[in-house]
Amino acid sequence: MDRAFNFDVFGTCVDWRTSVARDVATALPEVDALAFATAWRAEYDPAMARIRSGARGYVPLDILHRENLLRVAESFGVEVPDIDALTAVWERLDPWPDVQTGVQALRTTGLVAPCSNGSIALMARLGRYAGLNWDCIVGAELAQDYKPEPAVYLASAKALGLRPEQVCMVAAHNYDLKAARAVGMQTAFVPRPTEHGPGQTSDLEPSEAWEFIATDFVELAKLVA
């Protein structure tokens, strides 16, 4: 098997915003759940940036999610009854409607694996929750670094036993594809125009001529076949 698809997960495979808000609404009925989910997610990149820059050693995303939850709860002026239970919402994110069928279809043409900033532990549990049958899990934890650092994409292709050009990165985010292309991977853009809600302005269109551009994973499977 000399071809693989690597998937971004948060936003590309799963709808983190409404899924996180759903559990926030239960755990913290006093807050605006969608605003809280958005604020939580907004802490994601700065937390990884400290690790990418070397200011902090690698820790798995689960720990960053937990730290970020504490910070956001404080800024919202609320106390979270069970920090660990709410942090684990990132293991219970609903897939976009085309994802299960699309990943199964893509799996007939190559290995399928998440190349996410999520840890192996997180991806394993989320994969099971979302009904995704990955062949294996690659991504940040293997490289002990975070996307879009080149090391993450390169470590992922290597772990799959493939050269970068044999691997296609699938993402809803242009920056992710740009980084994947820079190390020689193929690229597939699948926009998720409501990832950030109805008023989303980013990543509505491809920013470059990616090898594949599809409206969803089912269409992508047809394009690559």
Next chain:
Amino acid sequence: MDRAFNFDVFGTCVDWRTSVARDVATALPEVDALAFATAWRAEYDPAMARIRSGARGYVPLDILHRENLLRVAESFGVEVPDIDALTAVWERLDPWPDVQTGVQALRTTGLVAPCSNGSIALMARLGRYAGLNWDCIVGAELAQDYKPEPAVYLASAKALGLRPEQVCMVAAHNYDLKAARAVGMQTAFVPRPTEHGPGQTSDLEPSEAWEFIATDFVELAKLVA
């Protein structure tokens, strides 16, 4: 999900001996295929021992399998027409008859993942060939070392987001369970009395009082439920 099962693969999940012999018989019709398979496998532990001792840095098992094939072919006085194609037979090993059903049953009670000396690339392809739906792949490559080094078991539990006592090592080999127990993991012995052929003398019985002892994976799933 606070429980996991880690599986030894070669011998425990799959019948490497007859599967390797099957492809050897096709590629090298002039040799005794079972003897060749056994000789190839006999090079496995010495090759890893050099890495465990630190005499050689970590290289994935695929590379060791390839090197060992060249060595065994030379000792048999034969030339292998396509070294890479025959090396890949380790991705095409037949599962024991109870394994698919048993792993699915165990999966209802915890995460399931191979903790093998095989690489992620090898385990992903073999898992697909053998019809095993792993939640993720842990083992040697994560630790950059080989079983029975404690680092491999510890890295695997950590990658699953669990403490060693939350993980049960499933193996047909007492030495593997001994090493897993030494780091605090639970242990399950499933003998494979014909792994080495009809005259097998090793690992026919448990050498210690392992937490679980079952005749096959289906029985194991009942015991742990």
